[in-house]
Amino acid sequence: MSALTLKHTLTACDINFSGIAKSFAGERGAVHTVLEGVSFTAYPGEIISIIGSSGCGKSTLLRVAAGLEAASAGEVTIDGAAVRGLDSRVAIGFQEPRLLPWRSIAKNVALGLPKGTPKDDARQHVDALLRLVGLGDYAAHRPREISGGMAQRASLARALARNPGVLLLDEPFGALDALTRIKMQDLLLDIHAQDPATILLVTHDVEEALYLSDRVIVLGTSDPHSPATITRTVEVPGHRPRDRGDLDLALLRKELLAELGVEEH
Amino acid sequence: MSLLPATDTRPAETKRVARSRAGASSRPVQLSTRGHRWLPWLGALLPLTLLALWQYLSLTGVFSAVQLPAPSRVVAAALDLLGRGQLGIHIAISTQRVLLGFTIGALLGLALGAWVGLSRWANLLAAPTIGALRAVPSLAWVPLLLLWIGIGENSKVTLIAIGAFFPVYTTVSAALAHVDPKLVEAARTFGIRGLGLFTTVQLPAVLPAVVSGLRLALAQAWLFLVAAELLGASMGLGFLLTDSQNNGRTDRLLLAIVLLAILGKLTDLALGAFERWVKVRFPSN
Ligand SMILES: Nc1ncnc2c1ncn2[C@@H]1O[C@H](COP(=O)(O)OP(=O)(O)OP(=O)(O)O)[C@@H](O)[C@H]1O
Numbered sequence: 001m002s003a004l005t006l007k008h009t010l011t012a013c014d015i016n017f018s019g020i021a022k023s024f025a026g027e028r029g030a031v032h033t034v035l036e037g038v039s040f041t042a043y044p045g046e047i048i049s050i051i052g053s054s055g056c057g058k059s060t061l062l063r064v065a066a067g068l069e070a071a072s073a074g075e076v077t078i079d080g081a082a083v084r085g086l087d088s089r090v091a092i093g094f095q096e097p098r099l100l101p102w103r104s105i106a107k108n109v110a111l112g113l114p115k116g117t118p119k120d121d122a123r124q125h126v127d128a129l130l131r132l133v134g135l136g137d138y139a140a141h142r143p144r145e146i147s148g149g150m151a152q153r154a155s156l157a158r159a160l161a162r163n164p165g166v167l168l169l170d171e172p173f174g175a176l177d178a179l180t181r182i183k184m185q186d187l188l189l190d191i192h193a194q195d196p197a198t199i200l201l202v203t204h205d206v207e208e209a210l211y212l213s214d215r216v217i218v219l220g221t222s223d224p225h226s227p228a229t230i231t232r233t234v235e236v237p238g239h240r241p242r243d244r245g246d247l248d249l250a251l252l253r254k255e256l257l258a259e260l261g262v263e264e265h
Numbered sequence: 266m267s268l269l270p271a272t273d274t275r276p277a278e279t280k281r282v283a284r285s286r287a288g289a290s291s292r293p294v295q296l297s298t299r300g301h302r303w304l305p306w307l308g309a310l311l312p313l314t315l316l317a318l319w320q321y322l323s324l325t326g327v328f329s330a331v332q333l334p335a336p337s338r339v340v341a342a343a344l345d346l347l348g349r350g351q352l353g354i355h356i357a358i359s360t361q362r363v364l365l366g367f368t369i370g371a372l373l374g375l376a377l378g379a380w381v382g383l384s385r386w387a388n389l390l391a392a393p394t395i396g397a398l399r400a401v402p403s404l405a406w407v408p409l410l411l412l413w414i415g416i417g418e419n420s421k422v423t424l425i426a427i428g429a430f431f432p433v434y435t436t437v438s439a440a441l442a443h444v445d446p447k448l449v450e451a452a453r454t455f456g457i458r459g460l461g462l463f464t465t466v467q468l469p470a471v472l473p474a475v476v477s478g479l480r481l482a483l484a485q486a487w488l489f490l491v492a493a494e495l496l497g498a499s500m501g502l503g504f505l506l507t508d509s510q511n512n513g514r515t516d517r518l519l520l521a522i523v524l525l526a527i528l529g530k531l532t533d534l535a536l537g538a539f540e541r542w543v544k545v546r547f548p549s550n
């Protein structure tokens with residue numbers, strides 16, 4: 001079977017957003033409200049994609065879910081318990097790789113392991129993860145010696161190492177070429193099929209969102225100066241693994257792109 | 266189902282890098298000095314020229330022997346002092362004072378710099394005071410030190426420690442305050458906190474800056490050594506300076522200067538090697 005069988009598999013959690021708003025202090029006392037009235041629930045093991053135009057607040061929403069940022073209004077609960085500050089049930093893959101430059105790739109990935117993982121298990125698990133994301137030969141390299149896409153995969157491996165109840169991924173495949181991207185998407189689905197965490201995935205790629213998730217949530221605004229909220233929720237038909245050429249998906253894709261303001265010809 | 270690919274299904278990009286790495290070394294080659302092994306010795310050209318000029322000027326009598334004794338006379342003075350067993354003592358005591366003062370000052374600088382750099386409260390509380398103390402020209406402490414500690418070893422070592430403290434304190438506190446917050450945040454989301462956070466992220470991130478600060482501090486320590494020894498010492502290179510001036514022994518005076526240059530350079534070379542190692546081991550990008 002798989003090299004990725006973990007002893008302490010956290011069971012997937014549900015995560016609920018109710019009436020989340022987030023404002024930042026702007027210049028001269030002005031308040032910049034980014035998100036408002038964001039409410040939805042992700043059920044255990046569900047994969048939800050969040051799409052929306054650049055700067056609409058997708059990363060901010062994930063940061064609130066991770067407890068890195070306090071919501072200005074509303075509450076995030078995981079399995080019924082409110083998120084206050086960093087939460088050990090959550091792992092996050094940031095939009096940037098954020099690898100420690102002085103550590104090898106393997107040691108960076110090991111950072112994600114749950115506390116108290118025995119040494120031998122830790123090494124084996126890191127090795128397996130590195131091979132999974134195609135970095136088996138780069139365990140001893142430093143972050144500056146690998147490419148941007150490789151760094152992003154290392155960062156994904158670090159988040160996977162945590163084996164969390166809720167996995168937050170902020171554009172995990174953004175820096176990858178088309179081929180690697182497809183491989184990594186399938187890899188994520190494999191891992192999820194085996195160890196179903198609840199996944200919130202931010203992406204720019206509508207096709208990716210439809211291929212990977214059970215539901216797609218669109219964040220947007222009516223006019224550019226008002227805060228973003230959920231403008232559309234799409235239940236993706238069918239079950240994974242999906243056919244990338246599926247006709248229903250193609251139609252949905254067109255609809256969602258129109259929602260994002262892209263007209264296709 | 267096995268998640269591990271049996272064949273080489275590594276992403277294309279990985280293979281590309283693997284190929285390009287196959288023949289190349291992973292360290293960038295310094296093209297400018299390759300094939301020019303003598304280039305590092307270029308730095309010796311100037312001292313040798315100066316030495317030649319010095320010999321020439323003293324031989325042709327442009328300067329009197331009292332103003333500028335020939336290099337050979339300085340060497341003779343060195344041998345003379347060595348024969349009396351004094352040269353070693355001067356060098357040893359000065360080096361000891363520098364190393365002691367440097368160590369004490371650097372340790373205090375590390376501790377206070379870490380405190381002020383890591384804690385916002387400490388920063389608000391202590392940084393203005395330390396900044397004000399730093400603005401005091403260090404020699405202004407001398408009368409106080411003599412009054413409080415007396416003229417012995419302790420006051421000299423203290424003065425040197427003061428000189429070594431500030432460069433370390435400043436670089437450490439500034440570097441810690443500027444550690445990439447994204448890295449700190451990433452580590453914190455993986456449950457790393459407190460001392461663990463310091464040793465995994467902050468310390469490695471600031472090490473190169475710290476070593477640069479240590480190098481500055483060492484240079485300061487030698488500077489302050491001379492200041493300390495000019496004021497009431499009976500041994501040491503600074504004492505040799507004043508004593509020779511009073512006795513009109515310009516040869517010994519020059520000897521002291523040359524020795525200070527050599528000792529300062531040697532200790533700096535040692536720290537410089539350490540600095541290069543740290544920069545390779547703990548890169549900042
Ligand atoms: N710490 C902060 N202080 C002030 N404003 C912030 C802060 N973080 C985010 N913002 C603002 O919130 C808005 C949303 O930012 P966010 O990073 O969530 O966007 P995004 O949807 O992830 O964009 P992208 O797709 O480009 O990554 C932006 O207008 C940004 O300026």
Ligand SMILES: [Mg+2]
Pocket residue numbers: 058059060095170
């Ligand atoms: Mg973002």
